[in-house]
Amino acid sequence: MPESPEVQALVDFLADRAVGRRVGEVDVLEFRTVKTRQVPPSTLAGQTVTGAERHGKHVALAFGDEKTLVVSLGRHGWMRWREPGDEATVAADAPPALALFGLDSGQTIEVTDAGSWVSLGLHVVDDAIAVPAVAKLGPDPADPAFSPNDFDVALGGRRKQVKAILQEQESLAGIGNAYSDEILHAAKVSPVVHAAALDDGARETLYTATVGTVRGAIEAQRGIPIHELKAAKVAAMRVHGRAGEACPVCGDTIRDFSFASTTAQYCPTCQTGGSVL
Structure with a gap:
């Protein structure tokens, strides 16, 4: 996608x-x-x-x-x-x-x-x-004006999995399955945790990971020929699509988890306290 x-x-x-x-x-x-x-x-x-x-x-x-x-x-x-x-x-x-x-x-x-x-x-x-x-699009994390308050409004106190909110275009524009996995790994947040369960520190970390991941990827792909962008995206992924490989941060095995109508790749050590979903 x-x-x-x-x-x-x-x-x-x-x-x-x-x-x-x-x-x-x-x-x-x-x-x-x-x-x-x-x-x-x-x-x-x-x-x-x-x-x-x-x-x-x-x-x-x-x-x-x-x-x-x-x-x-x-x-x-x-x-x-x-x-x-x-x-x-x-x-x-x-x-x-x-x-x-x-x-x-x-x-x-x-x-x-x-x-x-x-x-x-x-x-x-x-x-x-x-x-x-x-x-219906929500605010875009790539926009320089995107603020922590915009992010907090998108999350709210919702009893909904953060991964789903990251992909919900009415809440945050432009993020899909791949970059939501990358964001959650960078923030060390489980793909199944609900927004309501995040404390202020976790929200701040997740905001920083969201902005950094999206804007960093935009900068990294600048100037790449459009027929090579899919391959460049795949090559840049740290956890998405990497199930069975070693986590680049801790060395644990990246796992695959299916839920609802989507899948997630995550690191148990980095994101779920060692638990396998």
């Missing part, structure tokens, strides 16, 4: 390469991706890209006609940049393109989805805030 660090790198890439270029042909190959049927992506043909922004895990491309294309990447969505004539360089097992936006300079922006079901969404709106999922 793309999370804020990867999506920010994608947005930076598009801001550098697509802004100022005019969209020519638009070809939607999977019509289930279109969420604004009255204003489909084809209406962007002939318009110039004027800006690129990130909203949580969503990409927003602004156009000269005061329209915005919001790409909700969902669970398996991504965007691929094609230079003229490089079609042969795409791997045979690469995710299929569900929509194509040809640029007047010859490049193509491909919107892809690697899942067995379509999680990608394309919205053409006057403003990104018109997309319900964007309108």
Whole structure:
């Protein structure tokens, strides 16, 4: 699942390469991706890209006609940049393109989805805030203005697992399963502890870990080619996806734990007082 660090790198890439270029042909190959049927992506043909922004895990491309294309990447969505004539360089097992936006300079922006079901969404709106999922987003830990108070409000005194709150986009924007594992490991907090059980010191530590993990990952992925971002994310993980390996902090074995509709990787010594969940 793309999370804020990867999506920010994608947005930076598009801001550098697509802004100022005019969209020519638009070809939607999977019509289930279109969420604004009255204003489909084809209406962007002939318009110039004027800006690129990130909203949580969503990409927003602004156009000269005061329209915005919001790409909700969902669970398996991504965007691929094609230079003229490089079609042969795409791997045979690469995710299929569900929509194509040809640029007047010859490049193509491909919107892809690697899942067995379509999680990608394309919205053409006057403003990104018109997309319900964007309108409901909570504060973003990558925002310099994000404060300990914002974090405390998100946690509240809720009897809900902190890992779930970290991934809850209405509470905190941009974090998914992978970075929530990394944050909890850095803060030495169990993935199943409830927000209500955290004292002031634990909340402060968790806030610091959240901001440090998200912003550190954004900085680390700055400038990485967008087709290499997934591999860079996987390589940078300390506990997520590392079940059976040694914890880089204490050397204990990283464990896997499944609950509700998700999984977590954690270190028993660092996070659960030695208990195996």
